[in-house]
Amino acid sequence: MPLKKLMIQKKIDQRKASLNELLKRDDEFATRSAELEESINEAKTEEEVSTVESSIEELENEKQEHDDKKSKLEGEISELEEELEELNSNEPSNPKRTNNQKGETRDMNRLQVRELLKTGEYYERSEVKEFYDNFKNLRAVSGGELTIPDVVVNRIMDIMGDYTTLYPLVDKIQVKGTTRILVDADTSAATWMEQSSALPQGDVGTITDVDFDGFKVGKVTFVDNYLLQDSIINLDSYVTRKIARAIAKALDKAIVNGTGSGDKQPAGVIPNLPSENNVGVTADEDLLKNLVKQIGLIDTGDDSVGEIVAVMNRKTYYNRLFEFSVQVDSSGNVVGKLPNLSQPDLLGLRVVFNNNLEEDEVLFGEFQQYTLVERENITIDSSQHARFTEDQTAFRGKGRFDGKPVKPSAFALATITDPAA
Known part of the structure; x- marks a missing residue:
């Protein structure tokens, strides 16, 4: 970047x-x-x-x-x-986006939706009104399925950033069908030559194919029937936030630990780590120094590297690393930097909390090297039977995603262990 x-x-x-x-x-x-x-x-x-x-x-x-x-x-x-x-x-458009189905970005539309929400125009749009009218009537349709319009999808995808820590970090592509991304895996330098000389043949331009599928992720949301008769504003806020939060949590979990196509889900970073990038670090007086050394597994100096962040469980930060941010003199006065718990860092490296990491695990990574593919449609269907007595209707929001680390060596996992007794 x-x-x-x-x-x-x-x-x-x-x-x-x-x-x-x-x-x-x-x-x-x-x-x-x-x-x-x-x-x-x-x-x-x-x-x-x-x-x-x-x-x-x-x-x-x-x-x-x-x-x-x-x-x-x-x-x-x-x-x-x-x-x-x-x-x-x-x-210029992302050079990794190829194949017949051209990747389409919704980023600008998501910003436009925010502006529409500020002015109230979002709720006046015909497709939004029509969707929620159909949504209210969907429970009366047996086996009915409703495609969520783009403007509402954009709102859901925008809200997802409020409930996830890894989704905003990864490279995201929106596509219509199955897709293949071509990744140039070669990192060798260009060759100096005479003006009239031909370009040398070799490994420059080596291409790796990365295929993506579209695995389903869904969440059942229960809505009180009285809310279905309420204003479009309340219904939209409730439904979109429920769906966004559920999908966001599922994606974060998949980005970290997804087991891949065999289990019909994205491939996670940790299961695909090179063995040499999965290391143990002893929790002794050199913990901080030895922990940060593992960044060298990613930032080798052979090629340009984007922002590297340290992802960890909150307990790992508080129990293992918090103390290194606070230094006191013999009188108990603070002489070192106080930690900024709202924006934690590790020697200046940004720390991102994510509880999908096990306690005492620290995942260093350049998360732009993880590609998440978002399919074009999110759909919703309903059932009145699950909570009939509570006067609630069940709505199921479903989306299709796939993802995988296109460069597994851009990540390293350090597991902190206690010293041997």
Whole structure:
């Protein structure tokens, strides 16, 4: 990824982390407002009324400042995302996308859906209204299946980023049918020659075929029948988030540990690691040094490497690595860098939490070397029988995906073990 795009993405991640911290305070303001409302009712004397009035003014000032900060961050994120999207759109199409079925990207459409949601135009679009009208009536159709329109699919795929940590990191391609991706596996240097000389023959341009299928992933969502009669906004928010969260969690699990076509699922990184990239590290005083050394298995210096991240279970970070971020002197005063738990890092290397990793496992990887293929359609069907007595209808959202590490050597797994007794 070009440096400018990396920097923009870094700024987006930082601002999103700051925005998430601000969003956490919304509940605090709601609680304080409720408490002040109670205090207003309880105030008896002039002094008590004056105290409550002063507290209300203080809360309103804090909330105004809080809302201003949120608005500013949201504006900056939107501008940065537009800038990043403009850079992406100016790049030539992905050279790995070949075959008769041309890969089609939905990235721009997902950004457009966000803008439509901000203005409310999303809910006024004819295909959205028609889909949810059909969705409400789907439970009355025996064996009926409904194809989700692109604009709603884009919303689902965009929301997926809220529930997954690995999906945003991998290379994603949208295709219509089965596909074959041609990967140039050669990394040798070009040859210097005379102007009139012919290009040398050799391994340059060596092609590796990587075939992708379309395995089904699905989730049954139960919807209270009263919600089916509610507004399109509430129904859309509930259904799309349920489907997005379920698919996101399934994809993250598959990216890490998927067992491949034999089990009708994507191939994961860990099952396809070269044996030399699966190592053990002892949890002694040199743990940090020996752990970080394993990055050399990926970044060999033979070729350019994109961003490498360290993926691990939260417990691994807190139990094994957190202490290396905090250093104290003999008096107990902190003299080292305090860890940023909202944006954890390992000696400056970005740490991504994912609980599909076993405790004490650290997966280093350049995740752009994992390709995820997204099929064009997500469908939904229904059943009234599963929870008839609870007055709920079951809706099943189904999508088709495949994925595999196209360069398994771009990943390395380090397993931390305790020293021998």
